[in-house]
Amino acid sequence: MLPSPTSRLRFREMTPSDLDVMARLLGDPAVMEFYPRPKTRPEALAWIEWNQRNYRELGHGLWIVENHDGVFVGDCGLTWQRVNGQPRLEVGYHVVPEFQGRGLATEAAQACRNFAQDVLGAQELVAIIHPENLASRRVAEKLGMAQGPDDHGDSGPLEDAGPGRTVMAMEFPRPRP
Template identity: 45%
Template sequence: MHILETDHLYLREYQKNDFSSLHAIFSDAETMKYYPAPFTVEKTKNWIETNQNRYMQDGFGLWAVCLKDTDEVIGDCGLTKQLVEGNNEVEIGYHINKKYWGKGYATEAATCCRELAFNQIGCKQLICIINPQNKQSIRVAEKLGFTFHKEAIVFNQLHSIYALTK
């Protein structure tokens, strides 16, 4: 079942057979440069399971990003609840396979997630938690209309928090 659809992509819930495609992304050192480390097999499995649990608990999570033309899983994008300095926030997150970088897919997927959050879920504000050195991710957030809000320690690291209010 498609959760969201764009001109080139559709987003759907993770499935068991997505492991190989997602692990290829999450285990890649360049893709995960701004994370503490690339994901192990176990960490990728936990990532999938955590998001499947989010679908049931929150009604949303990170979804598989698939190319319409080929059905290939090229990343993930979606909404997650995050605790930032004691405040419950909803974050838009995205990861795209590096062979598809520069094609606008992260922006395309995140744009429809933003619209879902504001127009169907009823969020009043969204955030992006970004390593301050991750210029590509900052550029995506800015294209979505997010602006720098503050710096905060999240996931035991200093991050830039970008925010967008409806």
């Protein structure tokens, strides 16, 4: 299953044929500014393979995001991440520079938030954000998230992320019986 299309965007599963666009996205220093480093082409292929495993095993992952003309915008979706040693469902998003600043990350993330709540029945959703990534934080806030305790890994500060990662979180209202 996929998130529902939005007024400007549609989703599809990643495939190995997406390697060129994903290598460009994940290898772009501007897109990956708040990661330890941009990803190599083999790492982009591993990213695609990881998401394909997630689709098979979990029914979700990061999906390719395109506009309705089929132009690649980025990726967005839901993956399980460890936050302070606990598994948490995270919404993640990356948008190519030429489409940044247009509200597309927010639009895609809202569709994924709705998928998490309505299709997966998730109780909560988080976004793990580098403390200096203000644009990503604004997307999380527009989803209805508020800052929770920072992530310091399973046993202390994360070596590659400095003192910790900002965790934005939201709980979904429980359905009435």
